[in-house]
Amino acid sequence: MKNFDSQIFKTRDATSYDSVTEQFDYFTEQLSQPLALRMVSMAEIAPTENVLDIGTGTGVVALQAARMIDLNGMVYGIDLSEGMLAKAEEKARRMELDQKVKFSQMDAEALNFEDQKFDVALSLFALLHFPNPLIALKEIYRVTRPGGRLVLAIGSGIPIFSSTGWIHLLKRFPDLIRDLQGKRLVAPHFLDSLVQQHIPETEEPEESHLASHSHNRTQSIRSLVQQAGFDILKTYWHGHQAVIETPEEFWEIQRTFSSIARKRLSTATPDEVKSLYQKFLEKCRAVQSRGGRLVYPFAAFYVVGHRPKAD
Ligand SMILES: C[S@@+](CC[C@H](N)C(=O)[O-])C[C@H]1O[C@@H](n2cnc3c(N)ncnc32)[C@H](O)[C@@H]1O
Known part of the structure; x- marks a missing residue:
């Protein structure tokens, strides 16, 4: 079991981006x-609501939300x-939305906002x-007003105990055949496994406990949202798959989005990265030469809830 220091983990996670x-x-x-x-x-x-986007990244959700409000x-x-x-x-x-959106450096686990400031809290991935x-x-609950809404989404595989999950699994049957024929490489597992084979592990964990240990993430998230005090109104899962044209772009997307690849590659020597990149390209080209595909599946489990009016 690795040492887990929350503060070190947070700093490393943020700087890795x-x-x-x-x-x-x-x-x-x-x-x-x-x-x-x-x-x-x-x-x-x-239009007059206050909205919080937690873990906003480059603002994909916050900027969409800013289009929904006016200057109030x-x-x-x-x-x-x-x-x-x-x-x-x-x-x-650039989008001329800077009057409607403010970005600040802040820890999601210690929000620097007064109680009940927000009508809506959002968080994607x-x-x-x-x-x-x-x-x-609990912090998000504290800063959301009674009656205010929460919409969050986490990356998650298919919740197999749902009807959507079974339908999605059946649709994936042709992919299983492609896998058996060596005609498909799947991100981020492909780069993650190469990185794990060739680049030594670091002392610090690359993923949070919830990301790496939860076999049933969707259940864990539901339960955490309820423990924080929110009522869940509905949950929803949606899966997507992008086919990536070139091995070079397939490398970039994985080393950007995968916490394991991003963090471990940042600790590797330039020679280690170069040699891994060559192995990666060779494998991708071999699959493509058989008529195979490079795919990046991504899926979100959405939780829509609200803070009860009286608590
Ligand atoms: C996968 S990105 C998602 C970004 C954005 N929501 C999106 O969907 O494009 C996760 C983000 O969470 C941020 N993050 C990680 N730990 C955080 C913390 N403790 N407090 C606030 N943000 C954090 C990271 O810096 C990163 O920008």
């Missing part, structure tokens, strides 16, 4: 916009990574990064 901010924003704009739109629509934001409302996006926040601010200025997600959810 600083060097891949441009790539993160590029891929997020391509892949996550529909998810951000779905979240904002589920939140039913009124405000969106606050918080994150620990300076690089991500700088990019989010630059985008807000961030909760699994927090070492103490229950503390973060």
Whole structure:
């Protein structure tokens, strides 16, 4: 069992994004916009409301939310990574939304806002990064007004005990055949396993306990949201799959989005990275030459809830 120091974990997680901010924003704009739109629509934001986006990254959700409000409302996006926040601010200025959205460096587990400030709290793909997600959810509850809404989404495989899950599994049957024929490489497992074979582990864990140990994440998240005090109104799972054209882009997307690859590659020597990259390219080209595909599946489990009016 590795040592787990929450403060060190948070700092390392945030700084690991600083060097891949441009790539993160590029891929997020391509892949996550529909998810951000779905979240904002589920939140039913009124023009004068105050909205908080936790773990905002380069602002994909916060900037969508800012389009829903007028100058009487405000969106606050918080994150620990300076690089991500700088990019989010630059985008807000470029989109002329900077009067409606403020980005600040802040820890989700210690929000620097007064009680009940927000009508709506949103968070996309961030909760699994927090070492103490229950503390973060309690903080989110504290700063949400009674009756205020929560819409959060985490990355999650298919919740197999649901009808959507079974339908999705059946649809994946042709992929299983492709796997058996060696005609498919799947991110981020492909780069993660190469990295784990060839680059030594570091002392610090690369993922939070919830991200790495929970076999039933969706159940854990439901239970944490309820323990924090929110009522769950509905949950929803949606899966996507992007086919990546080139091995070079397939490398970039994984080293950007996978916490394991991003963190471990940042500790490797340039020679180790170069040699791993060559192995990676060879394997991708071999699969493509057989008519196979490079795929990046990504899926979100959404939880829509509210803070009860009287507690
Ligand atoms: C996978 S990114 C998601 C970003 C954005 N919501 C999106 O979907 O594009 C996770 C984000 O959570 C941020 N983060 C990690 N730990 C945090 C913490 N304790 N407090 C605030 N933000 C944190 C990271 O810096 C990163 O920007």
